[in-house]
Amino acid sequence: MKDQILNKATEMFLTLGFKSVTMDDIASEMGISKKTIYQHFSNKDNLVKDATTNLFENISCGIDEIILADKDPIEELFTIKEFVMQHLKDENTSPIYQLQKYYPKIHKSLMIKQFDKMGTCVIDNLEKGIQLGLFRKDIRKELISRFYFAGMTSIKDVELFNPKEFSSKTVQSCYLEYHLRGICTPKGTIQLETIINTNK
Template sequence: MKDQILIKATDMFLTLGFKSVTMDDIAAEMGISKKTIYQHFSNKDSLVKEATMHLFETISCGIDDICTLGKDPIEELFVIKDFVMKNLKNESASPIYQLQKYYPKIHKSLMIRQFDKMGDCVIVNLKKGIEQGLFRKEINTDIIARFYFAGMTSLKDSEIFNPEHFTSKDLQVAYLEYHLRGICTEKGKEKLEQLLKTNK
C-alpha cells in the first residue's frame, strides 16, 4: 500500500503541484481513508520528501540505462530529454516552483542530488563527444557541465520562463540546441541538425 500511495501522490504532485495537493485529495483519489496514508507517512512533508526521492531514483536509473545503449552523445542527450519529460509528465514550472517555495529543504536536498548525478553524466557525455569528434576538444568539461546544470535548472523558474508563454518541450529543445551549438564541431552540428528536424 505504501508504494501505491507514493506512486499516486507523485503523479498528483507533478500534475497539480506539491502545495496544491492535500492528503485528503490523495485519499479521495485512491478511495482510501486519510488514516491509511498516515499509517505509512507521518505527515505531508515526509510524503513530499519520499515522492521527490522516489522520482529522482526512477529517473536516475532510467538515465543510467540510456547511457548503456551506446548511442552517440548528441542523440543520447535527446533521448534522455524525452525520457525525463515523460516521467515528469511534461510538467510546467509550477510543481517545481511550489516545491522550492513551500518545501525549501526538500528542494535543496533534491538539487544537490541532481547536481551530483547530472554533473557526472554530463562530463561523461562531453568526454565521449570529444573522443568521437562531435564536440570541440578544447572545451573545459567541468565548466561546461556546470553551465549545463545551471541552465537546465533555470528553465524551471516560472518568473523567467512563464509557462503560459513557453511550453516545457519548447524550452528543453531550445536549450539543448543552445548547449550543443556552443560545443559541437562541424561533424557534431550535422548530427544536431538531423535530430532537430525530428524534435520540432
C-alpha cells in the same frame, strides 16, 4: 499499500503541484481513509520527501539505461531530455516551483542529488563526444557541466519562463540546442541538425 500511496501521491504532485495536493485529496483519489496514509507517512512533509526521492531514483535508473544503450552523445542528450519530460509531465513547471517555494529544504536536497548525478553524466557525455570528434577538444568539461546544470535549473523558473508564453517543451528543446551549438565541431553540428530536422 505504502508504494501505492507513494506512486499516487507522486503522480498527483506532478500534475497539480506539491502545495496544491492535500492528504485528503490523495485519500479521496485512492478511495482510502486519511488515517491509512498516516500509518505509512507521519506527515505531508515526509510524503513529499519520499515522493521526490522516489521520482529522482526512477529517473536516474532510466537515464542509466539510456546511457548503457551507447548512443552517440548528441542523440543521447535528446533521448534523456524526452525521457525526463515524460516523467515530469511534459508541460507542467508549476510543481517544481511549488516545491522550491513551500518545501525549500526538500528542494535543496533534491538539487544536490541532481547535481551529483547530472555532473557525472554530462562529463561522461562530453568526453565521449570529444573522442568521437563531435565536440570540441578545447572545452573545459567541468565548467561546461556546471553551465549545463545551472541552465537546466534556471529554465524551470516560471517567473523567467512563463509557461503561458513559453511551453516547457519549447524551452527544453531550445536550451539543449543552445548547449550543443556551443560545444559542437562542424561534424557535430551536422549530426545535431539532422536530429533537429528529424524531430520536427
